[in-house]
Structure formats: structure tokens, C-alpha cells
Amino acid sequence: MSSMExxxxxxxxxxxxxxxGKRFDGRKLDxxxxxxxxxxxxxxxxxxxxxxxxxxxxVVGIKLGFGEPYPDSPDKGxxxxxxxxxxxxxxxxxxxxxxxxxxxxxxxxDRAIRASDVINLSDLVIEEGKKVWxxxxxxxxxxxxGNLIDAASFGAIAALKxxxxxxxxxDGKIDHKTKSTNPVPLAKDIAPISFSFFKxxxxxxxxxxxxxQEASEARITFGxxxxxxxxxxxxxxxxxxxxxxxxxxxxxxxxxxVKFEEINKKLKSVL
Amino acid sequence: MAVKKDFKRADGRKAxxxxxxxxxxxxxxxxxxxAMFAFGDTVAIAAVYGPRKLHPQHMQNxxxxxxxxxxxxxxxxxxxxxxxxxxxxxxxxxxxxxxxxSPVVDLSLFPNTVIDVQIYILQADxxxxxxxxxxxxxxxxxxxxxxxxxxxxxxxGKNDTNLIVDLSKGEEDFEEGEGATDFxxxxxxxxxxxxxxxxxxxxxxxxxxxxxxxxxxxxxxxYEIQKKTLKDSLLPSEQEKGAKK
Numbered sequence: 001m002s003s004m005e006x007x008x009x010x011x012x013x014x015x016x017x018x019x020x021g022k023r024f025d026g027r028k029l030d031x032x033x034x035x036x037x038x039x040x041x042x043x044x045x046x047x048x049x050x051x052x053x054x055x056x057x058x059v060v061g062i063k064l065g066f067g068e069p070y071p072d073s074p075d076k077g078x079x080x081x082x083x084x085x086x087x088x089x090x091x092x093x094x095x096x097x098x099x100x101x102x103x104x105x106x107x108x109x110d111r112a113i114r115a116s117d118v119i120n121l122s123d124l125v126i127e128e129g130k131k132v133w134x135x136x137x138x139x140x141x142x143x144x145x146g147n148l149i150d151a152a153s154f155g156a157i158a159a160l161k162x163x164x165x166x167x168x169x170x171d172g173k174i175d176h177k178t179k180s181t182n183p184v185p186l187a188k189d190i191a192p193i194s195f196s197f198f199k200x201x202x203x204x205x206x207x208x209x210x211x212x213q214e215a216s217e218a219r220i221t222f223g224x225x226x227x228x229x230x231x232x233x234x235x236x237x238x239x240x241x242x243x244x245x246x247x248x249x250x251x252x253x254x255x256x257x258v259k260f261e262e263i264n265k266k267l268k269s270v271l
Numbered sequence: 272m273a274v275k276k277d278f279k280r281a282d283g284r285k286a287x288x289x290x291x292x293x294x295x296x297x298x299x300x301x302x303x304x305x306a307m308f309a310f311g312d313t314v315a316i317a318a319v320y321g322p323r324k325l326h327p328q329h330m331q332n333x334x335x336x337x338x339x340x341x342x343x344x345x346x347x348x349x350x351x352x353x354x355x356x357x358x359x360x361x362x363x364x365x366x367x368x369x370x371x372x373s374p375v376v377d378l379s380l381f382p383n384t385v386i387d388v389q390i391y392i393l394q395a396d397x398x399x400x401x402x403x404x405x406x407x408x409x410x411x412x413x414x415x416x417x418x419x420x421x422x423x424x425x426x427x428g429k430n431d432t433n434l435i436v437d438l439s440k441g442e443e444d445f446e447e448g449e450g451a452t453d454f455x456x457x458x459x460x461x462x463x464x465x466x467x468x469x470x471x472x473x474x475x476x477x478x479x480x481x482x483x484x485x486x487x488x489x490x491x492x493x494y495e496i497q498k499k500t501l502k503d504s505l506l507p508s509e510q511e512k513g514a515k516k
Contacts, residue, residue, distance in 0.1 A: 071351065100366050103359045115471040220468060227449065227473055236454065236470035236479075241373050243464035249483055253476040 006214040011200070014215045018203035025209070030255055032207040035263065037158050037270045044176060047163025047184070051155035053207060055145035060137065060155035062163040062184070066174070067134030069125070077124020077132040081110035083139040083152065090144040090210075106139060108194060108237060109153050112223025113137070115234035116192035118157070123185035133165070135184060146210040149221055153194040154267065160186060161271050191267055192225035192234055195259055197252050199242055204252065206259065218242035220252065224260045231257040274485060278433045281441060289425060289437040289489055290398075294405070294500040296413045304414025306500075308406035310437055312396035317406035319414040322384035336381035340369040342390040342403055349395045364400050364469075365390075371404055371424065371457040371467035377417040386416060397440040397453070398426045404457050404467065409497050413504065421497050422466065423490035424457035427482045429474055434482060436489050449473045456486040460494040463487065 014024075021029055033054030041048040047062035067078045083106040085093040113119065124133040137160065139152045163184040169175045197204045198216035205212060213219075223235035233256070238244060244252075278286045290311030299305035302318035309315070325331045342365045346355050357365070368390065376386070388411065390403040404424035412418060428438045431448030438453055445451040452472025458465045465483060474482065 100362070103362055104366075107359065107363060111471045115473065223471075224476075231476055232449075232473045233476055233479055234471060234473060236468050238367070238370065238465070238468040241370050243374055243458075243462065243466050244468065245464040246480065246483060246487070249465070250480045253479045256476050 006211055010211065011215040014212060015201040015203075018200055018205060023205070023212070027207075029203060029205045030259065032259075032263070035154070035266055037154065037267070039158070039162055039270075045159075046166060047159045047161075049155045049158040049162065050142075051151050051158065053145075053147055053151045053154075054209065055143060056147055056151050057142040058148060058151045058155045059140050059142055060152065060159040061140075062159050063136040063138065064163075064166055064174070064184070065134050065136065066126070067132050069129060069132045073121075074129035075125055076121035078134040079110065079114060079119060079121065079137070080134060081106040081113070081137040081139070081156070083109075083141075085144075086140060086142075089141040093141075093144070104237075104239070105149055105152060106137075108149055108221055108223070108235065109137070109139060109156050111235040112153055112192045112194050112225075113156060113160075115223065116190050116225035116227075116232075118187050118190040118192055118225065119160070120185055120187065135160075135163075144210060146208045146213040147196060149196050150194050150207065153192070153223070154263065157191050157193060158267060158271065160184060161191070189229070190225050190227075191264060192223055193260070193263060193267070194221050194223045194235070195256060196221040197248075199240075199244065199248070204248060206255075216240070218244065220244055222252070222256055224256055231260055274434050278435070280430075280435065282439065286433060286435045287485065287489070289492065290439065292493065292496050294409065294496050296409055296500055296504045302410070302414070304410040304412065304416070306406045306409035306413060308402045308409065310396075310398045310402050311439065312394055313392070313398050313402050314394040315390060315392050315399060315402035315406045317388060317390045317403060317410040319386065319388050319407070319410045319416070321386040321414075322381035322416070323387075325383060325385035330385075331383040333382050335378040336376075336384045336386050338369055338373045338376055338378060338386050338388065340365050340372065340388040340390065340407070342368055342392075342400065344392045344395055344399065348392045367467055367469060368400065368404055368407065372407060372411065372422050374466050375408075375418045375420040375422055375459050376411060377419065380417055386411075395440075397438050397443045398455075400424070400467075400469075401426050401437075401455050401457070405493055405497065409501060412497075412501055420459035420461050421494060422457055423460050423493040423497065424455065424467065425486050425489045425493060426453055426455045427486045427489070428452045428454050428470075429472065429478075434478065434485060436485065454482050454486075456483060456490075458487065458490055460490060460497075
């Protein structure tokens with residue numbers, strides 16, 4: 001039964017309930033589930049975090065490795081965000097070549113981080129044009145109960161903020177055993193995260209459960225951080241066949257900084 | 272208004288100016304419908320094949336046609352050669368284009384079939400997906416597929432704090448102040464809702480609705496070009512006129 005798709009009956013019920021501002025679990029339309037963040041999922045990682053949003057759980061690990069800079073940016077290190085939708089996490093995930101959702105998730109997290117400039121890639125150069133640090137941000141959903149993108153983005157920045165540069169041994173090789181105290185160079189006051197607005201009928205909801213997410217007809221995800229102390233939108237992507245109106249964009253934009261403030265406060269309290 | 276009227280751009284355009292647009296339909300005779308659309312140096316071509324039977328059968332939808340879009344860059348359309356074949360960027364954009372176009376196509380008329388939209392970029396100078404969507408929308412119309420509207424697409428964005436339309440590659444690589452923001456938008460011409468929104472950069476929440484409003488305005492110009500090109504393609508050519516006499 002767990003793999004059954006959402007029925008039309010449920011979709012219609014949800015459409016009506018959302019229009020009245022109600023949800024099955026009693027939350028308000030823009031209310032997040034309980035957010036819990038833990039660290040040190042793996043002592044082998046340079047930084048790691050576990051995020052829970054209700055029953056949704058994502059673990060994020062940071063690894064650092066030597067890389068070659070891209071030819072068009074010899075003075076910059078590399079950032080690589082990947083995700084694997086493990087069949088462990090949901091009856092809907094299957095082994096095999098990545099589908100659209102598996103491609104989109106890391107790309108959205110990547111763009112939110114990259115465009116915010118929280119990582120100054122120029123600080124990751126070891127030898128210009130030849131050797132740089134590559135920061136790997138690896139996202140693994142452990143249990144998918146909706147809103148994976150936002151949860152993964154919270155986990156990614158939490159893990160990054162705790163990540164340290166590895167030490168090098170006398171031959172210049174990476175020593176993954178001993179942890180250094182040198183943090184990965186990040187802008188202190190910037191913490192990019194994403195918020196996804198899901199649309200069903202004329203209602204916009206945040207942090208959907210899997211059921212709510214599957215019933216929805218479109219999604220729009222915004223990456224947001226701060227620039228010179230003010231909230232700054234860094235990325236945006238619409239998903240799905242339904243459209244978003246000018247009014248809905250205005251509504252989302254007035255809610256976005258409020259939600260950002262709220263989650264940011266929580267993130268800061270655990271970092 | 273967030274647009275600075277007197278803001279001068281490197282190529283002499285005003286903030287609200289798109290690059291010169293050119294369009295043509297029927298560029299691929301084999302296709303059921305085809306079109307070219309260019310913003311300055313960015314040139315996209317699109318071909319539509321279908322509706323035709325969809326194989327394998329399990330991919331068919333018994334209630335409607337499947338709209339299948341494929342977007343990619345030709346290897347020599349960019350500075351460093353692009354490895355042929357779709358990468359993850361192209362796959363993401365292809366899907367986004369499907370969602371951008373599908374709201375206007377009456378897919379319910381052709382159950383169990385597929386409508387293939389193939390979009391390729393011949394020459395890239397930023398704004399490739401927007402040019403591709405404009406071409407694809409015209410190609411669908413030329414293919415005679417029932418549509419409720421045309422889809423128009425434009426990138427709006429910013430250089431530092433200045434809101435600008437249709438960024439060139441040079442403007443996309445701008446790094447001073449708040450840097451560059453590129454915000455690709457598509458909408459059915461006669462609707463105030465958006466079917467594609469993809470952005471990265473730095474833009475304040477208050478400015479996002481201003482940017483989409485600006486995009487809507489420019490889409491009106493694109494719509495006129497698309498309509499005129501499609502209509503003109505139905506007029507007898509000079510040759511045909513001569514033959515009749």
C-alpha cells in the first residue's frame with residue numbers, strides 16, 4: 001500500500017481543505033513541520049548533518065578532495081553537489097539511471113549555495129591553475145515524506161558550516177584520519193537555504209508531506225540568503241504543468257523573507 | 272519603477288530593450304512544423320514531429336498526447352566545445368520547456384500519441400532556452416497542432432542593481448556589486464501567469480515581481496513577432512505570385 005499513488009479523491013479533499021486553510025495534520029498552510037538538525041553522522045566526513053522535517057529525513061556529508069580547476073576559472077576551487085535517491089528512502093525510488101527528480105535536487109541545492117557566494121571558491125586554491133580543493137556536498141534522503149529539496153538545502157548549509165579542511169601528511173597526501181581545526185572558508189553571515197511553494201488549486205503551501213506534494217499541481221522553489229544584511233533571492237525554479245500568476249509570485253515574495261528569518265534562527269541556534 | 276530609464280548597457284541597449292529579434296518558420300522541410308528564433312547572436316531552431324504513435328507502448332497516455340521536448344546545444348555553438356549529447360543541464364532545461372509549452376497545447380485531442388519538440392542551439396550568446404521556447408512555440412503552431420495560445424519567453428535579470436532585459440553572455444558574466452542575475456521566464460501570451468521561471472543570481476524579494484512584470488511587457492513584443500512571422504509564412508511567396516500571373 002505504501003507505494004500507492006495519491007488518489008483523485010484525496011486530491012479533491014486536499015484542494016477543498018487548502019482553500020479553507022486547513023491540512024490533515026492541523027498545520028497552517030505556511031507552517032513547517034518540526035525541524036531537527038544533528039551533526040556528525042560520519043566521523044570520516046569533513047562535515048555532516050542529519051535533518052529531520054517531520055518524518056522526512058536527509059543526511060548530508062561534506063568531503064574534500066584534490067581537484068583540477070576548470071580551464072575557465074584557474075583561480076577557483078570546485079563545488080560539486082550530488083544526490084542519490086536511494087530505494088532505501090521510499091517505495092517510489094528505484095535503482096537505475098537518475099530520473100528528473102534525482103537530477104534536479106542537487107542542481108537546485110548547488111545553485112542556491114553557489115549564487116549566494118557563501119563559499120568563496122578563490123580561497124580553495126592550492127596551486128593556481130593546477131591544484132585546488134573540490135568541496136563535495138553529497139545529499140542522501142533516508143526517508144522521503146515530502147519537501148526533500150528544502151530539507152536537503154538546510155542539511156547542506158548545516159554540514160558546510162561544520163566542515164573542516166583536512167590535514168596533509170608529510171608527502172602532501174590528504175590525511176582523513178586527523179581532523180584539523182581549519183574550517184572550510186565560508187562567509188560567516190551567509191546561510192543559503194531554499195523554500196518550495198507547492199500549488200494545488202489556488203492555494204500555496206509550504207513543507208508538504210509526501211501525500212500533499214504528490215497531490216500538488218506545480219511547485220516553485222526559491223533559494224534565499226542574505227547580501228549586505230538584507231534578504232536576497234539567489235535562485236528560482238518552477239516545476240510542473242500548472243502556472244504561477246503575478247499575484248502568486250507577489251504573495252510568495254512577501255512570505256519568503258519571513259520564513260527565511262524563522263528557519264535561519266533555528267539554524268543559527270544549532271550551529 | 273525599478274527600471275532605470277537612462278541606464279546604458281555595453282552594447283548600447285536601454286535597460287528594457289531585448290536584442291534585435293528575428294524569426295522564421297518552415298526552416299526544416301521534413302518536420303511537421305519548424306521555426307528559427309534569434310535574440311541577437313543567440314540562434315535557436317526547433318522542429319515538431321507528430322502527433323505520432325508513441326513507442327514503447329507503456330509510455331502512452333490513453334487520455335492525452337505526451338509532449339516530449341529535447342533541448343541541447345550543438346557542440347560548436349559555445350566557446351569551449353560542448354561534448355555532444357545531453358548533460359544534466361540540458362535534461363533539466365528540456366523538462367522545464369515541456370512544462371513551459373504544455374499549458375497551451377490541447378493534448379487531450381491526441382490520446383496515445385507523442386508530440387516531439389526538438390530544440391537545438393546553433394549559436395549561443397545567453398538566452399538560449401528563451402530563444403528555444405519562442406521557436407518551439409511557433410513550430411507547434413506551424414505544425415497545426417491545436418493550441419490555446421502562443422508561449423513567449425524572455426530572460427530578465429540584473430547587472431549589479433540595474434534591472435535589464437535579455438542578458439547577453441557578457442552581461443551574464445558581470446561580477447561587480449550584486450553581480451549578474453539571469454531570470455528566464457515564459458508565459459502564454461494572453462495570460463498573466465507564468466509557465467517557466469528559472470533564475471540564479473542575487474535579487475531582492477521585492478524586485479522579483481517587478482522582474483516578472485517587466486518580462487510580461489517584453490513578451491508582448493515577442494508575441495507580435497511570432498504572430499507576424501506565422502501569418503507572413505501563409506502569404507504566397509514572390510515566386511508563387513509570379514507563377515499565378
